[in-house]
Amino acid sequence: MIVKVDAKISSENLERIIERLQNDYKLKLHFSYGEEYTIIGVVGDTSVIDTDRILSIDGVADVQRVQEPYKRASRKFHPEDTIVKVGDVEIGGNNLVMMAGPCSVENEKQIIDTAKAVKAAGATMLRGGVVKPRTSPYAFQGLGMEGIELMKKAKEETGLPIICEVMSIEQLDKFGPHLDMIQLGARNMQNFDLLKAVGKTNIPVLLKRGLSATIEEWLMSAEYILAGGNENVVLCERGIRTYETAYRNVLDLNAVPMLKKLTHLPIVVDSAHATGKYWMVKPLGMAGVAAGADGLMVEVHPEPDKALSDGPQSLKFNVFEDLMQDVEKIANVLGKTFKKEK
Numbered sequence: 001m002i003v004k005v006d007a008k009i010s011s012e013n014l015e016r017i018i019e020r021l022q023n024d025y026k027l028k029l030h031f032s033y034g035e036e037y038t039i040i041g042v043v044g045d046t047s048v049i050d051t052d053r054i055l056s057i058d059g060v061a062d063v064q065r066v067q068e069p070y071k072r073a074s075r076k077f078h079p080e081d082t083i084v085k086v087g088d089v090e091i092g093g094n095n096l097v098m099m100a101g102p103c104s105v106e107n108e109k110q111i112i113d114t115a116k117a118v119k120a121a122g123a124t125m126l127r128g129g130v131v132k133p134r135t136s137p138y139a140f141q142g143l144g145m146e147g148i149e150l151m152k153k154a155k156e157e158t159g160l161p162i163i164c165e166v167m168s169i170e171q172l173d174k175f176g177p178h179l180d181m182i183q184l185g186a187r188n189m190q191n192f193d194l195l196k197a198v199g200k201t202n203i204p205v206l207l208k209r210g211l212s213a214t215i216e217e218w219l220m221s222a223e224y225i226l227a228g229g230n231e232n233v234v235l236c237e238r239g240i241r242t243y244e245t246a247y248r249n250v251l252d253l254n255a256v257p258m259l260k261k262l263t264h265l266p267i268v269v270d271s272a273h274a275t276g277k278y279w280m281v282k283p284l285g286m287a288g289v290a291a292g293a294d295g296l297m298v299e300v301h302p303e304p305d306k307a308l309s310d311g312p313q314s315l316k317f318n319v320f321e322d323l324m325q326d327v328e329k330i331a332n333v334l335g336k337t338f339k340k341e342k
Contacts, residue, residue, distance in 0.1 A: 001046040001065050002076055005038050009059030014038075016057055025049055030071075032078040037061060041077035068262075070219040072226035073233075078264040084232045086181045086204045087161035089124050091234050092266035096336040097295035098327070099163060099268065100320060101127040103310035104140060105147035113302050114317075115154035121321040122328070122338075126151070126160040127297060130175070131167055132309055133187050140308040148178050155180075163206060169197045176203050186210050186238060186273075189221050199228015206268065206297075208236040211249075215258060222265060234266045235259060236297060237288070239274030248276025248313070251284050256291040266294040272313045278304065281315060282323045289330045296327065 003017060017040065021027050025048055030041035042049070051063045068074050083092040091097050100118040105111045105128040115126050130147030132140060143150070151162045161180035166172045167188055176182055181204040188194055189210035198205050205225060209218050222233050237256065239249025251274035259267050269288030271281045285296045301307045301314040315323065331338040 001042040001049065001063065003040040003042060003054060003060060004062040004064070005040065006059045006061055007034065007036055007038055009038070013057050013059045017054065017060065020054065021049075030077060032080060034080060039077065039079060041066075041071060043071050068219075069216070070223040070263075072231075073219045073222045073263050073265060075262060075264050080264060082231065082233075082264045082266065084204050084234050084266055086125065086163075089161055091204075091268070092294050094335070094337050095294065096289065096327075096331045096338045097125060097268070098123045098324065099125040099127045099295065099297040100300045102129070102301045102307065103272075103299045103314060104129045104132055104308050105143055105150050106308050108150050108153065110302060111150050111154045112157055114300055115158045115160060117302070117317040118300050118320060119158045119160055121317070122324045123160065123320075124295075125163055125181070126154055126158065127163050127183075127299075128154070129309070130164050131171060133165075133167055133185055145174065148175055152178060166194075167191075169194055172197055172201070176201060179203065181206060181234075183236075184208060186213075189213055189218065192224060195221055195224035196228055199225040199230045201230055202232065203230070204232035204234065205230065206234045206236050208238050208270070209240065209252075209255070211241045213240070215255060215262070219259075219263060222263075234268055234294075235263070236268045236270055237274070237293075238270035238297075247280065249274050251275065251288070253284075253287060253291050256288065256293050260292050267292075268295040268297055269293040270297040272297070272299040272310070272315075276310075276313050278313055278315055278319070281313060282319070282326070285323060286326055286330055289327055289336075290334070298323070 027042050027044035032039040081093050083090050100123040131142040155162050163181040165183040183206045186208045239251045242250045271285035299314040300320045304311040304314040
């Protein structure tokens, strides 16, 4: 349920609302402040609320029941766009962010050379995998903590905030304190114990869409994190599995404007995992920005043909630079703030 009150409501009347909802009905409240109205999101068994009693208080403009199962993620609860801060980088609102780096951190030279190249091209964050959920148990699984240390060196060299995936609560505890942002991959979108653990932290999180997840299932996963108290959630559309086999996944661009309507959380598009082919990354990345995404995540490698994972979808340095130039043109048309790192 949401209670819409005039932003100029008297403190006395606001306290009356809070007292009734918290003390009389034993419900939890979430506040979203706007210029004209304040939205009070009410979580719990709202069936016990006498809406007429709340509406009778001066300054209350409206009371609505929220039908969606996700409450904190709903734009009805939080009409204004959420802006997630990752270091000095702001994701959401009118900002456009670029997350770039290799699928897997392989060695010091590879990650530092890549970090310098993507920063020079204008990337605002450095991504790099240190643990890899691979289909085959014999494929490269990542460097673990050694990879984290290499990512930290790359950060020291470039100043770029770093983001890495975690796949378990143990990894969250071990890697989390060293990262500016954590990534929960598609295979862990509904790892509910991990979602709850992430919700107890204040670390910004990039939540990727599951392989076959519906929009509602995805938002419910975000709800787990938000319900735990961590409001620093960014969604990432990375393609879904369909019957098509010509490319890796199907990038669901419909999801971008749909999510913009349903939720206040920022949305990033990963056009690398969505396609699996380097020559498709650029056009679909541009399409994602044009559709309204708050940023892109792409994979960049100095020698994609030698990459230990996801080489076919990784961009060479010069191709990433071309992508950045074209994305900047789209950002300018849309009036997006595109701050290149220098």
